[in-house]
Amino acid sequence: xxxxxxxxxxxxxxxxxxxxxxxxxxxxxxxxxxxxxxxxxxxxxxxxxxxxxxxxxxxxxxxxxxxxxxxxxxxxxxxxxxxxxxxxxxxxxxxxxxxxxxxxxxxxxxxxxxxxxxxxxxxxxxxxxxxxxxxxxxxxxxxxxxxxxxxxxxxxxxxxxxxxxxxxxxxx
Numbered sequence: 183x184x185x186x187x188x189x190x191x192x193x194x195x196x197x198x199x200x201x202x203x204x205x206x207x208x209x210x211x212x213x214x215x216x217x218x219x220x221x222x223x224x225x226x227x228x229x230x231x232x233x234x235x236x237x238x239x240x241x242x243x244x245x246x247x248x249x250x251x252x253x254x255x256x257x258x259x260x261x262x263x264x265x266x267x268x269x270x271x272x273x274x275x276x277x278x279x280x281x282x283x284x285x286x287x288x289x290x291x292x293x294x295x296x297x298x299x300x301x302x303x304x305x306x307x308x309x310x311x312x313x314x315x316x317x318x319x320x321x322x323x324x325x326x327x328x329x330x331x332x333x334x335x336x337x338x339x340x341x342x343x344x345x346x347x348x349x350x351x352x353x354x
Contacts, residue, residue: 184252185281185289191340192282203229203290203320211318215294218314220306230286230324232277234317237298237308241315247293251317255281259344267333276326283325284336292318 186196210224214233221233234251236242242250258278270279280286293315300310307314325336 184248188252188256189282191342191344192284193338193341194282194284194336195287197287197289197321200288200290200322203288203322204292205290206292207290207318207320208292208294210320211292211294211316214316214318215296215314218296218298218304218307220304221316224318227324229290230280230283230321230326232280232319232321234319235306235314236317237306237312237314239310239312241295241313247315247317251319252281259340262337264337264339267330267337270333272326279333279337280321280325282337283321284338286321286323286325286336288322290320290322292316292320294318 183197183199189196206224206226206229210231210233213219214221214235221235223231223233232255234254236247236250255277258275259282262275262278270276272279296314296316298304298307298312298314300308300312327333327336
């Protein structure tokens with residue numbers, strides 16, 4: 183589980199798979215794919231949530247998709263200020279903070295695929311025929327609890343240098 187590689191660096195507990203969270207993640211991934219939607223979060227707030235979207239003419243393998251997904255969350259850690267969580271911009275750092283949120287224990291993953299003709303006017307889809315992949319990850323208990331104390335206790339600085347984890351990764 184690629185989440186745990188990055189969590190270990192931040193002294194966060196390893197996550198385990200949860201069927202209930204996976205059921206909810208799959209439901210939301212199916213919803214997004216059925217509407218060829220731009221990324222939108224599930225209005226039910228039972229879980230923490232990260233969403234990854236990928237559209238292309240060539241599909242990655244499951245392993246590559248998993249690595250791409252988690253790495254895209256982790257690169258938000260670049261220049262993260264572990265001493266000051268007050269001015270946190272959730273839209274630019276929230277995927278990372280949920281990824282390493284220390285008190286989160288379980289996750290469930292849902293993946294859905296949709297095909298786009300490229301002729302639908304959706305700004306999130308390419309203007310050529312493509313396959314869209316939606317990856318939804320639900321976290322329990324949820325992270326990103328908006329209080330300075332919660333961030334200080336759950337988003338810990340890395341225990342080792344992370345420059346090698348932040349570099350451009352060649353997945354193919």
